[in-house]
Amino acid sequence: MSTDDLVRLGNRIDDIEVVSGRPRFPVPGTRAEKRAERQVAGWFILAAIMGLAFIVFFIAWPHDWVAPGEPGSVEYVLYTPIIGVTLGIAVLATGMGVIAYSKKLLPEDLTIQQRHDGRSNELERRTAAARLVQAGEQSGLGRRKLIVRSLGAAGGVLGVGVAVAAFGGLVKNPWKEGDESPLLVTEWRSDNGERVYVRKFDGNPEDVVLVRAGDLEPGSMETVFPFKESDRNNPEKLAETVRSADSPVMLIRLRSNVSVIKRAGQEDFNYGSLFAYSKICSHMGCPTSLYEDQTMRILCPCHQSQFQANEYARPVFGPAARPLAQLPIAVDDQGYLYARSDFIEPVGPGFWERRP
Structure with a gap:
């Protein structure tokens, strides 16, 4: 069965009624679509920049304790706020990019589903996966290279940032003396x-x-x-x-x-x-x-x-x-x-x- 056939079958099995559904941009490649893509990509690019800044500040910013009033005390006081702000903006921008993508580029669908208790069977799980695949195809993510690349950059930098935060303290060898x-x-x-x-x-x-x-x-x-x-x-x-x-x-x-x-x-x-x-x-x-x-x-x-x-x-x-x-x-x-x-x-x- 094709993806569309699986989606229709899954809708019947799950008691889903598609009231309305239309693509966000019926004509691909319009200026409005490109503008929406740039807005979404902008959030992911900001996340990548802030994630990279977090890594740099975490490693290079002076973090050794300095008494108040002594040279370097201001830099020491700013260390924790700086890494907190940069990491926070990186995570926030990633979330905003995902929200903007769903609001601006995903198809507009209105569906009604009856609630069922219990675990779904194998067929229901396959049809649900097919619906996700169809949503991805309809969103045009595969042809939106700017968003894919910016999302990849944001995710990669954030992943490295999390690894740096988790294992940064192990870089120095405390036993070299x-x-x-x-x-x-x-x-x-x-x-x-x-x-x-x-x-x-x-x-x-x-x-x-x-x-x-x-x-x-x-x-x-x-x-x-x-x-x-x-x-x-x-x-x-x-x-x-x-x-x-x-x-x-x-x-x-x-x-x-x-x-x-x-x-x-x-x-x-x-x-x-x-x-x-x-x-x-x-x-x-x-x-x-x-x-x-x-x-x-x-x-x-x-x-x-x-x-x-x-x-x-x-x-x-x-x-x-x-x-x-x-x-x-x-x-x-x-x-x-x-x-x-x-x-x-x-x-x-x-x-x-x-x-x-």
């Missing part, structure tokens, strides 16, 4: 034996306020950062250390009457009642910036993970599955706290290559 790779090393590591002190941050990266063991009241918490004496006169390095994602540490002083359970191999990581845990949640990397003294729990506000501070910061609630990394600390002759070494495990959430 081996044991010195960023996922394994933090700013708390000592270079050439230089001592790394515990530092408060008052909002000014150039101010250096070291922490003494007696500065914290029992039951209190302080967010601290690493400091090396060699960086004192280097404002850029001081600012970089503070804004580094793996630098923040929660320094907690437990009350004297609290029982403590320590993690195997980390029995001497604390100094008295002072414990230092990474502020980066082991679930998704959010800052665990809340501490509840009565329950001695560290709280992550993003996904409500909770960690028991007096039990090596083990997770006791929420999606986090691993304890917070603990920083080994000690006190020098003047009473200032310092890190005895870097963390002995990666901070933050898990990754594929993370050692158990």
Whole structure:
């Protein structure tokens, strides 16, 4: 049977009554038809341009964090809006092109169909496919090369854009430095034996306020950062250390009457009642910036993970599955706290290559 025969048979089977039907442009190749084609193609061309812009901005636009007021901070702030706007316009333009095509070029049909329940049989599915084929033939899509090419460009660029967004983070190799790779090393590591002190941050990266063991009241918490004496006169390095994602540490002083359970191999990581845990949640990397003294729990506000501070910061609630990394600390002759070494495990959430 021909396509037309299958369509007529399918209409009878599905109780479809064709009330009226006529092609959008009875005479092919008119100026009105060409104008409609250009309008539809224009949407697809816009989608392709915006999709290409999204790819370029996603890869090439500066995206590393820059503190407000510093050179490059405006570009950093604009990164997310730019890639969001370009991708959004690309998707919107593609949808508008499809709508414009159906409104301006598809045949004008008015049909009435009785509703039937249940799954269609094989014959009904074949006749339905034939109706789709017929609609495509009547729309003249095969001879509208401009629309086909612009739609192909838009779809191709959008497909590449989705792949870039999904796999763009895998382009850089995080292990090219081996044991010195960023996922394994933090700013708390000592270079050439230089001592790394515990530092408060008052909002000014150039101010250096070291922490003494007696500065914290029992039951209190302080967010601290690493400091090396060699960086004192280097404002850029001081600012970089503070804004580094793996630098923040929660320094907690437990009350004297609290029982403590320590993690195997980390029995001497604390100094008295002072414990230092990474502020980066082991679930998704959010800052665990809340501490509840009565329950001695560290709280992550993003996904409500909770960690028991007096039990090596083990997770006791929420999606986090691993304890917070603990920083080994000690006190020098003047009473200032310092890190005895870097963390002995990666901070933050898990990754594929993370050692158990």
